[in-house]
Amino acid sequence: MDHLVQIKTSGKVLQTPCGYIIHGLEDVLIKVTSISDIDGERGLLWYRGYRIEDLARFSNYEEVSYLILHGRLPTRDELEMYKHRLASFRTLHPATVEVLKNLAAAHPMFALQAAIAVEGAHDVDNLRLMESFKVGRYVEAERELAFKIAEKLVAKLPTIVAYHYRLSRGLSLVEPKPDLSHAANFLYMFFGSVPQPLAARGVDLYLTLHADHEIPASTFTAHVVASTLSDMYSTVAAAVAALKGSLHGGANEMAVRNYLEMGSPSRAREVVEAATKPGGPKLMGVGHRVYKAYDPRALIFKEFAREYVAKFGDPKHLYAIAEAIEQEVLSHPYFQQRKLYPNVDFWSGIVFYYMGIPYEYFTSIFAMSRVVGWLAHVLEYWENNRIFRPRGCYIGPHDLRYVPLDQR
Numbered sequence: 001m002d003h004l005v006q007i008k009t010s011g012k013v014l015q016t017p018c019g020y021i022i023h024g025l026e027d028v029l030i031k032v033t034s035i036s037d038i039d040g041e042r043g044l045l046w047y048r049g050y051r052i053e054d055l056a057r058f059s060n061y062e063e064v065s066y067l068i069l070h071g072r073l074p075t076r077d078e079l080e081m082y083k084h085r086l087a088s089f090r091t092l093h094p095a096t097v098e099v100l101k102n103l104a105a106a107h108p109m110f111a112l113q114a115a116i117a118v119e120g121a122h123d124v125d126n127l128r129l130m131e132s133f134k135v136g137r138y139v140e141a142e143r144e145l146a147f148k149i150a151e152k153l154v155a156k157l158p159t160i161v162a163y164h165y166r167l168s169r170g171l172s173l174v175e176p177k178p179d180l181s182h183a184a185n186f187l188y189m190f191f192g193s194v195p196q197p198l199a200a201r202g203v204d205l206y207l208t209l210h211a212d213h214e215i216p217a218s219t220f221t222a223h224v225v226a227s228t229l230s231d232m233y234s235t236v237a238a239a240v241a242a243l244k245g246s247l248h249g250g251a252n253e254m255a256v257r258n259y260l261e262m263g264s265p266s267r268a269r270e271v272v273e274a275a276t277k278p279g280g281p282k283l284m285g286v287g288h289r290v291y292k293a294y295d296p297r298a299l300i301f302k303e304f305a306r307e308y309v310a311k312f313g314d315p316k317h318l319y320a321i322a323e324a325i326e327q328e329v330l331s332h333p334y335f336q337q338r339k340l341y342p343n344v345d346f347w348s349g350i351v352f353y354y355m356g357i358p359y360e361y362f363t364s365i366f367a368m369s370r371v372v373g374w375l376a377h378v379l380e381y382w383e384n385n386r387i388f389r390p391r392g393c394y395i396g397p398h399d400l401r402y403v404p405l406d407q408r
């Protein structure tokens, strides 16, 4: 109750004839969770109790995705078996490859959504789980099957993204390489050669930093879809649709486009100033619904981006441009008053761009990581499922007289 009172006084509520509406569900709690936690004021993030800084420094995506999905860090044997399972799930159904061929010219996020749905239509495990849902509830006996499907989705998304890239460029498809890590195998399937260790480390770090983030729009979407007892592939396809928007995952693509368009750090002041004008373009990669401090993931990836350009150069001045924008943002009263800081999308695209990954693929790589968070949340929610069904405050007329078409 205190929480609601606090929300009502935060200025993010709309007063309506039916009472208060919490606009954009800001700060509304939808469930109890033990997956990830954010301290927005202090700029802190934990996965299952572990600080993101420690996981970024000491762990990797395989271990972190296991942690998020299964609730604890794996033993050495469990990790080996998990890696083995992921490697065995990487291949796609021929029908999915056909869809990717047909969508070779489309934005990768459209292709990802479609391919996930098609893969789900052909996964016998998914169909079996759907069958069990016919009784109208999540059957405990099928829990193991649901976790297996989650691992399959984690394994398959990189293949979908890499295959779409290769088909879009008329390149032959590269089979997954079982002995490579999740990140290195993705780059291998994408570019067709075993990646440099620093590139694989960059993708692994990015995947680790994006694996879960409490309940943003895409994770909420996953809950809504899964709460109807829809299948896990459809749930992920819907979450991908939510992630695609420029206010969410699409921001990393937009941020790099902006840096490229600017061309030089000297334009930073002008660009930042434009974003402060009423109706001006928002600065992509800046601001966050929960963080009112520097996003800890952005700080970690900034360090990596610095290391990367120090080794491979910054010919398009992208790091220099981002740093100039960052300085303007941090010192500008508009951003200070609103507590707007660079978020995770601010730095990540720079590294991908220099690896040679086209910017339209950035958000799909975000999805490759977040898929584990979406599914861990869904599996958590199914333990105590209740269909989402909010209400609207209707303010239109009632009982209008129907006028036949020829009398209008």
Ligand SMILES: CC(C)(COP(=O)(O)OP(=O)(O)OC[C@H]1O[C@@H](n2cnc3c(N)ncnc32)[C@H](O)[C@@H]1OP(=O)(O)O)[C@@H](O)C(=O)NCCC(=O)NCCS
Pocket (backbone or CB within 6 Å): 024, 246, 247, 248, 249, 251, 275, 276, 281, 282, 283, 284, 285, 286, 287, 288, 289, 290, 338, 340, 343, 344, 345
């Ligand atoms: C992330 C985001 C959607 C959060 O939105 P939100 O919690 O609804 O915050 P609001 O849109 O209410 O923003 C509060 C104020 O800051 C301003 N603001 C927020 N982000 C801004 C940005 N990136 N550039 C300029 N102004 C921004 C808003 O215009 C608003 O100003 P006002 O109070 O004068 O109306 C928003 O910060 C944004 O659009 N950022 C850019 C996209 C992005 O990087 N997304 C990735 C998020 S990880």
